[in-house]
Amino acid sequence: MELPDLLTDLFRRHRDRTALRTAGRSWTYQELDRVTGALAARIGRECPPGRRVLVAGEHTIEATVWALAVMRSHGVYTPMNPGLPADRFVEFARVAEAGLLVCFDRAALLRAERAGIAALHAGDVGWPAEAAPAGETTRSRVAYSIFTSGSTGNPKLVDVGHGGLLNLCRSLRRRLDITPDDDVLQFGSLSFDASITEILGALYAGATLVVPAQDGVSWLGSVSRHLAAHGADLAMIPPSVYARLDAAARGRIRKVQFCGEALGENEYREAARHGRVFNAYGPTEATVCFSLAELTEFENTIGTPNDGFRAVVRDPETGAYATAGTGELIIVGDGVALGYAGATGTENDVFRTYEGSPAYATGDVVTLAPDGRLAYVGRNDEQIKRLGHRVNLAHVESLLARHLGRDVALIRRDETILLVTTGEGADTPESLMARIRGLVPVWEAPDHVVLTGELPLTPGGKVDRNALRDRLDTPAPAEDDADAAVLAQVLGVVTAVLGREIDPETSIFDAGGSSLAMIQIQVKLSEAHGEHAVEAAFAAMDYDFVPATFVRHLGGGTVAAAASPAETLLHRVERDRDALRAELPTLRRDTRHDPDPAIGDRAVLLTGASGFIGGHVLDRLLTAGRGVLVVATGDPERVLTGHRARFGRAAADYARVRAITYAELEQWIDRRRGPALDAVLHCGYQVNHLLPLDSHLTGSVRNTTLVVRGAAALGARSFAFLSAASAGREFGPLSAAALTAAGDPYSRSKLIAEEHVNTLAGLGCAVAHYRPGLVYGHRPEDHDHLKDDWFTALIGTARRVGVMPRITGHVPVCDVGTLAGTLLAGIGPGPDARSAVVVHRTYPLGELLAHAGLTAADVVEPAEWFERVRAGGEVSPPLLAAMQAALSGPGWPTAHREVEHDILGRLLGSVHASSRR
Known part of the structure; x- marks a missing residue:
């Protein structure tokens, strides 16, 4: 039929x-x-x-x-x-x-x-x-x-083909005892052929197929809550998924058919406490399910063949077939698939005939007993099961080598998959993993990328995998480093699944993870830390996942005792802040001020001079004739040379400017010697909303702390910090609520940097934080500073593709000239030295459409817009990710106009004009 x-x-x-x-x-x-x-x-x-x-x-x-x-x-x-x-x-x-x-x-x-x-x-x-x-x-x-x-x-x-479907349905009804009164859970993704057995098995028996409603971010969490509330008469799920269900859900499954991966004893014993347990085996090439067993005790069996099938084993050495013994399983019967469409080379050779019937060579090694019962032994090639999907590592290795344009080797180490490749070029493990995530689905992706020297070869010219495994062996972490080692391992799993690093205190869902990513993380962590421990930790997190919180729960923490991620971060910041506050008075008291003949007394320390805003501030300081101490992350002389070319200034204009590195500033502080300062204008900060918080803390926040220490040591009377509007509209004591409200790691890092700057107030230094919106006012010489700007890239891309994503609220914008004046006005104590959110104009969607030459009819939902842009390949993935992150928030809530000129119009007109030259 x-x-x-x-x-x-x-x-x-x-x-x-x-x-x-x-x-x-x-x-x-x-x-x-x-x-x-x-x-x-x-x-x-x-x-x-x-x-x-x-x-x-x-x-x-x-x-x-x-x-x-x-x-x-x-x-x-x-x-x-x-x-x-x-x-x-x-x-x-x-x-x-x-x-x-x-x-x-x-x-x-x-x-x-x-x-x-x-x-x-x-x-x-x-x-x-x-x-x-x-x-x-x-x-x-x-x-x-x-x-x-x-x-x-x-x-x-x-x-x-059609030939095996009726036999499949009959076998499932009879062997799983499906009745018209049963509720059958529909769990599997439609793209996973286990869904065929769920759908057809239920309908053939006249039962009810139940699709749980997705009531949250996690599909697994939704299924677990559904089962806890309603139960199921039959669920067909992989053992690793069953282990992730909460206890109430497992307790309400009357019959469970395990499939997709090897059944472990822990899962069997838990399921047997609540109902009947079945174990199924079947490759896609055999109409989903080939064999089935009902287990009354745990044993290594995949049962006997279903209706219409029989099994034989093939000796790998002689090629002889037998009806009993150990060898490669050959499936025989009308349910064998017709073959592979789109196959290349000899791939369809696995489909053959045996005694006149269709047959399939599985590549699985089994022991076939005389009574027809099968015991699974392993694979005869490099195929493995991951998340219920069969993955051929040789296939994946070939695809990745071709698309990455480099030699790679996939190495199994227990249940972890490593991609090993040479360290040539500018690629990092993180960048390679991000590319891999765009090439293969999550179950085919490696867990880690390892860079090495040349890949070792066997005398026959193939990659020597044993030599690679030996090279990759590393000593175990010291006992007192156990927590750090566990967190590093957990973060490694998360990075492998998501394709990029996240902050240890960030939920994977906030970082863009999916329910499938959650399941893969759960499975991998269970393999490393044990089923019961991981189950308890996930239950405590209510099926959310925050790496640091998981580690705390894994160590025996409870929900009541564990601090929230924001509270943990706040405690860390407060500890660092208190240590800084205790150090600053000693720096102020003990540092000797050496007059600098170039910059003179009471000069201004400026960071970020090579950046867009800092460059304009330096230009204003030169016009005012102020002595300036420039602190730079790169070569100080190149910073000044670049500034001179950018603003068309003469070398003589920099007579009262001295440029040093952050390392030189730290040496001055450590030696307690240096010139006296009047003020600090701290504009140097890496603007990247996609970096994890730890990267900001070890980069820009660390540099901010160093500048604060320098301000104390060199006697600065005022400190102006260029913060960000994304840090929030309210100024007040740092709190867990404020850190939670800041929408991304970059914004949280700005709040933390502000807290460190505030320690100077205890020395009588006037502190002001300026939180600007998007800053523009570029001249032709400034356009290099727009290359990574998400907003102008979005407008330009919308103009090219002819559609605009729907933007809620307003976009806050500042004029660089006006902002530079505000920063300079904050030098020295006085009424102007106060913290403020700085927004000169806001732009609603209508004005953005006008600037892009579009109308309201050209507006589409963000998901559709990003899909179209991504398909066109016009925008780099990091910039596209920055656009998506920026549009995920609600936008600026109110309209505002502090300047009359059209900041955005001038910018886009300038860019357009320059492109014609």
Whole structure:
């Protein structure tokens, strides 16, 4: 029986029973018959017969209904993971030679356009009332296709025929004892073929397929809460996922079928406490499920073959086949897949015949008992299971080597996967991991990137993996460094999953992580620290994940005793601040002031002179004839030479300027000798909203602390700090609430730097913090300072692509000349030396559209805009990420105009004019 006929028969056989349910909505079999029939007819009008229909959706009842509609149509059901990287998505679509894409996210429409295939957005179609009469058409011999990887790293498709589906359904109903009264959990992603067993197994038995409503960020957390509240008669899930469910959820599963990865004894014993336990095995190439066992005690078995299948083993040395013994498992029967579409070379050689029947060589080593029971031994190649997906390391290694343009080796060390490559070029482990995340899905990505010298080779010219493993061995951390070592290991796992570093006190969801990322992190940490300890830590965090909080809970902390991430950070800042406050009086008292003939007495210390704002401040100081001590992160002389060229000044203008490095300033402080200062204007700070907090603390905040110490030692009477409007609109004592309200690590670091500067007030030094919005007013010579500016890049990109992302609130902008005057006015004690948020003008969406030459009709949602821009490849990934981070907030809440001239208009007009020269 072919798949469309099978579903039609089931819908009509069980008519009035409930077929599908989610929170607040259910469908009878009769309703599903009508709706899926109507949608199948619509698909038939959009897609040529026999072509693949891509379904890019998951974890919703809407996506499940459409999946059933495609199965009933004359197309070939081909689910796709909607979270694939854009290039990978387009590549998969092309390999599928698809006739249609069904999607649930409008950003996918852009991907379909890029791949040159027709697309239907489910929201535009709705639920048709009645199906049009179906005409006669030729169906494909392929029932459905599922993506996997090829030996060259290219995507390929497993084409599964109709022959094994009825046997699959019969076996599941009989062996799992599925009844019409059962609720069957629909957990698996549609792109993972376990969802086929959930959907067809439930419907064949007349049971109810239940799709939990996603009630938070984490899909796993939503499933866990659903199970705790409602339970399930049958759940088909990987052991590592079962271990992540909370105790209440596990206790309400009546039957659990483990699948996707090896079953451990801990998971078996926990599941056996609450109900019946089954263990299933089956590659994609054997219609999902080949064998099944009900376990009444823990044993290493994957059961006996399902209806329509039989097993033989092949001796790897002689090639002989046997019906008992140990060897490579050969699956025989009508449920063997038809082959790989898009395969290259000899990949389809795994499909063969045995005694006239279709057969598949699995590559899995098993022991086959005379009574037909199978015990899994391992793999005969480099394939492993990760997050329920089978991954061929050789395939992934080939793909990454090709796309990264360098030699790589994937090395297994226990359950950790390392990508080892040479340290040539400017790539860092972090930058390589970020690129890898754009090439492969998370289950194929390595856990860490390791840079080394040349890769060692065997005499035959292949990578010597044993030599690499020996090279990578490192001693265990000292016992007193245990907490730091655990945190470093946890952060390494998080970095590998997310593709970039995050602050230890930041939630992975705040850092852009997904529920799939959460599951992978949980699995990896369980492998390192044990199931029960990790389970308890995750339960304490309510299935959020903050690295430092996890480490505290792992060490036995409780929710009541553990401080929040912001409180922990605040304590750290307060400790550093108090130490600085205690040191400053001794610096003020003990430092000897040596007159400097160049800068004179009571000069101004300036940082950031090579930056956009600091450069304008230095120009103003030169005009005023002030002596200036420039402190620079780079070569001091190059800073002054660059400033001279930028502002067209003569060398004589710098007669009263002396430039030193931060290291020289620190030497002055340590030696308690240096020139006397009047004021400090601290403009030097790395503006990067994507860096983790630790990078800011060890970089810009550390430099700020050094300048504060210098201000105390050299007798400065005032200190003006160029902060940021993103740090907030209120000035007051630093608190955990203020750190929480600051939306990103850069903004939090500005608040911390302000707190360090405030310690100077105890010496009688006048302190002022200026928090400006986006600062413009660039001259042609200043345009280099716009290369990493997210806002002007966004306007320019919107102008090029002809659409603007929807922006809420206002964008706060400052004029650099006016801001420089404000900073200079703060020199010395007096009424002008006060902290302030500095915004000269705000721009709403309407004005931004006018500057980009667009109208309200050209506005799209941010997700769609970013997808289009990303697909065009016009903007670098870091700059695109900065745009996304900036647009994730609510925007400036109120309109404001302090200057009449159009700051943004002047900027964009200048850029446009300069581009014509």
